[in-house]
Amino acid sequence: MEGPPILSMKGISKEFFGNQVLKNVDLIARPGEIHALVGENGAGKSTLMNILFGMPVIHSTGGFKGEIEIGGEKVTIANPHEAMNHGIGMVHQEFMLIPDFSITENIKVGREIGKPTMLSKFLGSSMDILDRRAMSKDAQNALSRIGMSIEDYVKVAGLPIGYKQFVEIAREIDKTGIKLLVFDEPTAVLTESEAERLLDIMRRIARQGIAIIFITHRLDEVLAVADSLTILRDGELIERTMTKDMTVVEIAGKMIGRKVERLVDVADTVRELDDDTVALELRNFSVAMPGEQVSQMDVSVKKGEIFGFGGLAGQGKIGIINGIMGLYPSEGDALVFGKKLQLDRLGDALRNGMAFVSEDRRGVGLLLNESIERNIIFSSMQIHNKFLWKRGPFSTLNRKQSKEHALKMIRLLDIRCTGPNQKSRSLSGGNQQKVCLARALTMDPNILIVAEPTRGIDIGAKKLVLEHLVKLNAEKGVTIVIISSELVELRSVCDRIAIVAEGKVSQILPPDASDAAFGLAMSGMSIHDAEGEGEVHHE
Amino acid sequence: MSRTKDFVMRIGWPRLIIGLFFVLLIVVSPFMGLKLTDVFSDVLRRWAMFGVLVLAMVPGVQSGIGLNFGVSLGVVAGLIGSTSAIELSYRQGVQRPWADLGFALLIAIPLAAILGFLYGLLLNRVKGSEMTVSTYVGFSAIAFSNIIWLSLPFKSGVLVWPIAGEGMRNTINLEQSFGGLMSNPAVVAGLPRGLRWLAFEVGGVVIPLGVILFFLAMCFLNWLFLRSKKGIAMSAAGENTLFTRSNAINVDHMRILGTMISTVLGAVGIIMYAQIFGFLQLYNAPLMMGFQCVAAVLIGGATTRRATITNVLVGTLLFQGILTTALPVIKRLMPSGSTLSEVLRIIISNGIILYALSKTKGGNQVEK
Ligand SMILES: Nc1ncnc2c1ncn2[C@@H]1O[C@H](COP(=O)(O)OP(=O)(O)OP(=O)(O)O)[C@@H](O)[C@H]1O
Ligand SMILES: [Mg+2]
Numbered sequence: 001m002e003g004p005p006i007l008s009m010k011g012i013s014k015e016f017f018g019n020q021v022l023k024n025v026d027l028i029a030r031p032g033e034i035h036a037l038v039g040e041n042g043a044g045k046s047t048l049m050n051i052l053f054g055m056p057v058i059h060s061t062g063g064f065k066g067e068i069e070i071g072g073e074k075v076t077i078a079n080p081h082e083a084m085n086h087g088i089g090m091v092h093q094e095f096m097l098i099p100d101f102s103i104t105e106n107i108k109v110g111r112e113i114g115k116p117t118m119l120s121k122f123l124g125s126s127m128d129i130l131d132r133r134a135m136s137k138d139a140q141n142a143l144s145r146i147g148m149s150i151e152d153y154v155k156v157a158g159l160p161i162g163y164k165q166f167v168e169i170a171r172e173i174d175k176t177g178i179k180l181l182v183f184d185e186p187t188a189v190l191t192e193s194e195a196e197r198l199l200d201i202m203r204r205i206a207r208q209g210i211a212i213i214f215i216t217h218r219l220d221e222v223l224a225v226a227d228s229l230t231i232l233r234d235g236e237l238i239e240r241t242m243t244k245d246m247t248v249v250e251i252a253g254k255m256i257g258r259k260v261e262r263l264v265d266v267a268d269t270v271r272e273l274d275d276d277t278v279a280l281e282l283r284n285f286s287v288a289m290p291g292e293q294v295s296q297m298d299v300s301v302k303k304g305e306i307f308g309f310g311g312l313a314g315q316g317k318i319g320i321i322n323g324i325m326g327l328y329p330s331e332g333d334a335l336v337f338g339k340k341l342q343l344d345r346l347g348d349a350l351r352n353g354m355a356f357v358s359e360d361r362r363g364v365g366l367l368l369n370e371s372i373e374r375n376i377i378f379s380s381m382q383i384h385n386k387f388l389w390k391r392g393p394f395s396t397l398n399r400k401q402s403k404e405h406a407l408k409m410i411r412l413l414d415i416r417c418t419g420p421n422q423k424s425r426s427l428s429g430g431n432q433q434k435v436c437l438a439r440a441l442t443m444d445p446n447i448l449i450v451a452e453p454t455r456g457i458d459i460g461a462k463k464l465v466l467e468h469l470v471k472l473n474a475e476k477g478v479t480i481v482i483i484s485s486e487l488v489e490l491r492s493v494c495d496r497i498a499i500v501a502e503g504k505v506s507q508i509l510p511p512d513a514s515d516a517a518f519g520l521a522m523s524g525m526s527i528h529d530a531e532g533e534g535e536v537h538h539e
Numbered sequence: 540m541s542r543t544k545d546f547v548m549r550i551g552w553p554r555l556i557i558g559l560f561f562v563l564l565i566v567v568s569p570f571m572g573l574k575l576t577d578v579f580s581d582v583l584r585r586w587a588m589f590g591v592l593v594l595a596m597v598p599g600v601q602s603g604i605g606l607n608f609g610v611s612l613g614v615v616a617g618l619i620g621s622t623s624a625i626e627l628s629y630r631q632g633v634q635r636p637w638a639d640l641g642f643a644l645l646i647a648i649p650l651a652a653i654l655g656f657l658y659g660l661l662l663n664r665v666k667g668s669e670m671t672v673s674t675y676v677g678f679s680a681i682a683f684s685n686i687i688w689l690s691l692p693f694k695s696g697v698l699v700w701p702i703a704g705e706g707m708r709n710t711i712n713l714e715q716s717f718g719g720l721m722s723n724p725a726v727v728a729g730l731p732r733g734l735r736w737l738a739f740e741v742g743g744v745v746i747p748l749g750v751i752l753f754f755l756a757m758c759f760l761n762w763l764f765l766r767s768k769k770g771i772a773m774s775a776a777g778e779n780t781l782f783t784r785s786n787a788i789n790v791d792h793m794r795i796l797g798t799m800i801s802t803v804l805g806a807v808g809i810i811m812y813a814q815i816f817g818f819l820q821l822y823n824a825p826l827m828m829g830f831q832c833v834a835a836v837l838i839g840g841a842t843t844r845r846a847t848i849t850n851v852l853v854g855t856l857l858f859q860g861i862l863t864t865a866l867p868v869i870k871r872l873m874p875s876g877s878t879l880s881e882v883l884r885i886i887i888s889n890g891i892i893l894y895a896l897s898k899t900k901g902g903n904q905v906e907k
Binding site: 360383388395 | 763766767768771772774775778779781782784785786787788789844845
């Protein structure tokens with residue numbers, strides 16, 4: 001991994017409206033190298049990449065300082081298209097695929113191959129017809145380069161999440177002359193087995209001489225695939241080093257700036273579990289959420305419990321929260337403390353003391369153009385009439401109260417921002433997640449359902465969030481349901497974990513059950529079944 | 540350096556350029572033989588005249604129906620209210636300007652609310668293409684109102700063509716009614732002493748304080764509403780429907796609410812407009828009213844998805860200010876008697892609209 005760098009960013013500084021988010025940062029990537037870029041939420045990783053891609057957010061906020069060299073030559077990148085021409089590609093965290101297009105069409109969109117027709121002689125190449133055969137060949141080629149075998153004419157809409165990610169990658173690989181590929185938190189939405197697969201693909205791509213910049217909060221992945229890494233803290237370059245010299249704890253310490261003892265460290269507290277009262281019960285519960293179907297699920301969560309839902313993507317665990325929130329049509333019963341919810345009535349769950357953190361923070365969880373403060377108090381104000389000034393027929397927002405509360409939440413969850421008035425759009429991904437959580441906490445719920453609560457947030461913050469959930473549970477007796485793709489996370493805080501497969505609960509396991517038991521449950525079997533099957537084979 | 544950069548960024552290039560152009564026009568106008576006091580009077584007058592109409596854009600945009608080209612629906616309601624009030628006074632054989640104004644509002648507001656409700660129902664069925672549909676609705680409202688003007692059984696000589704005895708006039712003089720009541724010093728002079736502050740002259744500049752205060756009061760009410768529980772819910776509906784639904788708010792209801800408020804403001808707006816102008820203009824006169832309002836609010840910095848009261852205040856001043864100052868200046872530049880200045884007037888006013896519309900994409904709407 002020696003030799004001249006393909007990319008070298010030198011002395012990059014960037015400020016947003018007087019808020020310095022990058023200070024004199026260097027970044028170097030060499031051909032065939034997997035280079036990890038790590039740092040806390042808001043450290044400036046995405047901003048650095050936005051600069052590399054010439055994104056409009058950068059130009060519209062006054063540009064940046066510093067130089068970018070590609071293949072040893074100084075370049076200016078004015079927009080993402082120019083970045084593409086320089087051979088730089090990006091695998092987005094939020095998918096940029098068109099559901100109704102086939103895999104081929106998605107891979108080739110914007111770079112279609114045309115066959116000249118009569119008309120195009122006069123009217124230019126926009127009148128070409130598509131050369132589907134050539135396009136399909138290219139797509140197959142790109143797919144096989146990442147070791148994926150799937151029919152390229154399948155529509156993207158029905159694909160499992162993991163596959164969509166792979167289609168994204170294939171699309172970038174297919175671009176001619178691609179020299180550098182950026183992955184911004186690609187594994188955040190993937191389950192562990194899918195993430196494994198992705199890492200494999202990254203290695204495969206690197207072997208073809210392409211440089212990879214890999215942004216992730218999962219430090220074990222960094223150690224597993226990256227050759228070298230750059231650590232950012234508060235917009236400053238802390239260190240560029242080879243991965244083989246580092247341990248997870250060392251990296252985490254450098255990221256956060258203080259020593260980290262354990263990664264997930266949840267204090268043992270004495271809690272009273274009320275075994276007799278059922279807080280949330282699902283009976284014969286089905287949710288018609290495309291890609292995350294729940295079918296006739298039965299499960300009950302006890303009062304004061306921390307209950308986890310795990311399982312592979314696409315098996316239905318995400319459907320549960322969306323059904324109860326009323327965002328997708330559901331059938332069957334959901335009972336809260338014995339009271340049946342009328343899920344076709346908007347917000348019935350909220351009025352019955354529940355609160356939610358959606359897995360889709362940008363789509364469902366946030367008003368991106370509103371301030372942090374407005375986002376945090378919104379639900380509580382609308383549902384419980386809090387933070388209002390009553391004056392005759394008018395009840396208007398009580399700015400003083402709402403600001404005080406927002407400041408409290410910002411401190412509590414360590415939301416990195418310029419103040420409660422900052423628009424939530426301009427927060428870093430992880431800090432947006434914390435705002436969603438703050439909104440749910442403000443509801444002061446009896447039952448809190450959180451989906452992917454730590455997606456995209458750094459280890460320091462992850463610890464903070466999980467510890468806070470546990471504290472809330474211990475001190476206020478809030479029943480907490482966590483839906484997560486990260487088994488480690490579930491096992492570190494939950495009392496019981498239900499593994500969802502094919503829309504049903506396949507097993508409810510204690511957190512200390514064996515890895516094998518979890519693995520089998522995810523494929524819809526129990527240890528018992530597996531042994532049974534074994535016997536059948538012996539016969 | 541970065542101070543000025545920040546300043547420019549906050550105001551936005553388009554507003555800065557248009558603002559400078561506006562100042563330039565004011566500076567050159569004395570050299571073109573125009574009296575500066577007249578220019579200021581005119582600008583102030585037009586600002587107050589269009590204010591409430593432009594304000595009608597805000598609830599529409601915030602609730603998610605986009606720029607309400609169909610504000611003409613409210614305008615028609617306002618005109619029906621005004622003409623009915625005049626007819627009412629005529630039937631009773633009295634001349635009572637204040638009562639006319641009151642009745643005009645009293646009739647127009649509920650009518651606009653009902654029309655706005657139905658219009659809102661329609662817009663909920665065409666989600667995604669509201670702006671196209673609202674443009675059609677605006678035009679159809681005017682076309683339909685033509686039938687109304689011809690068939691209303693009004694008798695007042697002020698309203699009806701004198702010879703035919705039926706069918707209403709194109710332009711109705713409000714001299715006998717509420718024309719200039721809150722804006723014209725000459726009219727106000729005839730009022731009791733305690734009301735003389737409604738309009739007066741300061742160093743040759745006419746200050747229509749009454750309407751200005753009315754306009755600002757409407758802005759304040761709107762601002763208050765947008766900070767209320769309902770108002771915040773309505774703004775959320777316009778920004779993110781999934782977020783709004785997941786907070787137990789019915790997005791369709793909020794959109795209807797926004798459409799109703801917008802239509803009512805359209806009705807109130809045209810009554811204020813007529814009050815300053817001194818005339819009611821029926822038939823096709825309000826055809827392009829929606830476009831003018833849209834252009835003003837866009838120049839003020841609004842987008843199709845977000846609009847604020849500040850956008851209204853600034854935008855109306857810039858748009859109407861430029862129209863009022865540019866036209867006399869151009870007229871002086873043109874050889875007298877030519878119709879060229881009229882052509883230029885159309886080019887300028889439509890040019891600004893076109894420019895503003897072309898700016899609706901981009902700007903603050905860049906996704907991260
Ligand atoms: N458009 C913007 N306007 C203002 N501030 C911004 C904008 N975009 C990002 N920021 C700020 O820049 C800082 C760096 O954000 P960035 O998105 O680069 O963080 P990140 O390292 O990618 O974090 P995460 O791991 O949470 O995704 C944050 O404090 C954020 O609030
Ligand atoms: Mg980021």
